[in-house]
Amino acid sequence: MQQHPLASKVRGDFPILKREINDFPLAYLDNAATTQKPQCVIDSLLDFYSTHNSNVSRGVYTLAEEATEIYEEGRESIAKFIGATDYGNIIFTRGTTESINLVASAWAQHILKTGDQIIVTEMEHHSNLVPWQMAAQASGAELVYWPITPEAGSAGVGLLEFEKLEDLLTDSVKLLAVTAVSNVLGTVNHIAKIVEMAHKRGIPVLVDAAQAVARMPIDVTGWDCDFLAFSGHKVYGPTGIGVLYAKKERLDEMLPFQGGGGMIRQVGRQSSTWADSPQKFEAGTPPVAEVYGLAAALKYVSDVGIFEIQKHEKELTAHALNRFAEFTDLELYGPQDICDRTGVLSFNLRNVHPHDVAQVLDEGGIAVRAGHHCTQILHERLGVAASVRMSFGIYNEVSEIDHLFSTLDRARDIFLD
Ligand SMILES: Cc1ncc(COP(=O)(O)O)c(C=O)c1O
Numbered sequence: 001m002q003q004h005p006l007a008s009k010v011r012g013d014f015p016i017l018k019r020e021i022n023d024f025p026l027a028y029l030d031n032a033a034t035t036q037k038p039q040c041v042i043d044s045l046l047d048f049y050s051t052h053n054s055n056v057s058r059g060v061y062t063l064a065e066e067a068t069e070i071y072e073e074g075r076e077s078i079a080k081f082i083g084a085t086d087y088g089n090i091i092f093t094r095g096t097t098e099s100i101n102l103v104a105s106a107w108a109q110h111i112l113k114t115g116d117q118i119i120v121t122e123m124e125h126h127s128n129l130v131p132w133q134m135a136a137q138a139s140g141a142e143l144v145y146w147p148i149t150p151e152a153g154s155a156g157v158g159l160l161e162f163e164k165l166e167d168l169l170t171d172s173v174k175l176l177a178v179t180a181v182s183n184v185l186g187t188v189n190h191i192a193k194i195v196e197m198a199h200k201r202g203i204p205v206l207v208d209a210a211q212a213v214a215r216m217p218i219d220v221t222g223w224d225c226d227f228l229a230f231s232g233h234k235v236y237g238p239t240g241i242g243v244l245y246a247k248k249e250r251l252d253e254m255l256p257f258q259g260g261g262g263m264i265r266q267v268g269r270q271s272s273t274w275a276d277s278p279q280k281f282e283a284g285t286p287p288v289a290e291v292y293g294l295a296a297a298l299k300y301v302s303d304v305g306i307f308e309i310q311k312h313e314k315e316l317t318a319h320a321l322n323r324f325a326e327f328t329d330l331e332l333y334g335p336q337d338i339c340d341r342t343g344v345l346s347f348n349l350r351n352v353h354p355h356d357v358a359q360v361l362d363e364g365g366i367a368v369r370a371g372h373h374c375t376q377i378l379h380e381r382l383g384v385a386a387s388v389r390m391s392f393g394i395y396n397e398v399s400e401i402d403h404l405f406s407t408l409d410r411a412r413d414i415f416l417d
Pocket residue numbers: 032033094095096097098125127128179181182183208210211231
């Protein structure tokens with residue numbers, strides 16, 4: 001197997017990679033869906049439940065204090081990881097989806113009025129579309145789509161053009177919601193520039209960082225975004241934990257999301273007053289073990305080095321782009337220029353259904369995703385119902401990509417001969 005220096009350094013940290021699938025070593029190329037967990041993250045969950053388990057903020061005994069410390073220290077380390085200066089701006093949720101729904105119902109729904117607009121892009125995941133549709137329907141607002149190229153005279157495929165955005169940024173727009181990295185095209189969007197343009201018109205920006213968080217440095221302060229959402233499981237952490245970052249002025253505009261324990265200051269018979277944020281948005285028993293696991297995952301990523309990870313992913317992506325160029329029956333979606341994209345590559349093998357392709361790849365031990373990847377609007381725009389997606393993580397090797405391309409021959413033999 002051709003070894004990549006970073007992959008060979010970290011592979012041993014991920015016990016699941018020892019698995020064989022259909023007599024082949026597992027080639028896990030579905031990292032955009034979820035990432036595998038290093039031993040330190042698995043150990044942190046075991047450690048929490050075997051030595052610290054307790055509820056938070058509800059006891060003065062030692063275990064309760066330890067659990068509270070773990071939870072709040074987790075908040076601090078997560079703030080640091082995404083470049084937030086105040087850990088009070090970090091709200092824990094179940095994932096990106098819940099973080100965006102939180103903003104849609106606790107902020108947008110009561111800010112929006114009839115005739116207002118929300119800008120979204122044609123490359124958004126359903127999690128960054130449907131909550132806005134629901135908020136718009138409840139308030140009489142509408143969604144406006146920032147199209148992707150190709151447009152007449154445009155340069156690349158699957159890019160967002162700034163001239164188009166200029167036209168869309170009118171006084172009716174109350175929010176721009178955009179992904180930092182497309183979960184299908186691999187496009188890397190210029191968040192700082194988007195935020196700058198929107199802010200010139202006084203428009204807040206929400207960034208969906210679900211795909212970006214494990215692939216590049218996140219800097220909410222440098223980007224100056226108003227909201228940012230991501231999921232722990234996409235950055236080598238546990239499922240069931242997500243993050244919403246919100247600027248102080250936006251937090252002040254937000255109403256509670258859910259009512260219950262932990263989010264109140266005083267409860268009266270008919271009404272209640274709220275705790276300060278972030279507790280105001282964290283009703284009920286929080287995911288303490290998951291926060292501990294996420295903090296362990298982010299420490300792991302920081303120790304490996306996010307710039308190293310970014311470089312590794314660029315190298316794998318460059319290799320995959322070269323391999324795609326060899327085949328005329330493979331249609332690759334998204335930018336062809338490595339500068340515009342990262343290691344999420346969706347494609348189709350002409351005249352073969354993507355599910356059939358994925359099935360044959362699985363027979364070779366290769367895990368990829370087939371379907372619309374929660375982007376029906378984008379697939380409609382691409383003119384296909386579904387695609388096959390390979391997506392890289394820190395443990396992937398060039399040889400796994402080559403194995404995928406040679407296994408595609410088997411799909412050709414079965415379905416095209
Ligand atoms: C770009 C993007 N946004 C949002 C989500 C939703 O993430 P989750 O299911 O963890 O809430 C995903 C998941 O694939 C994604 O790729």
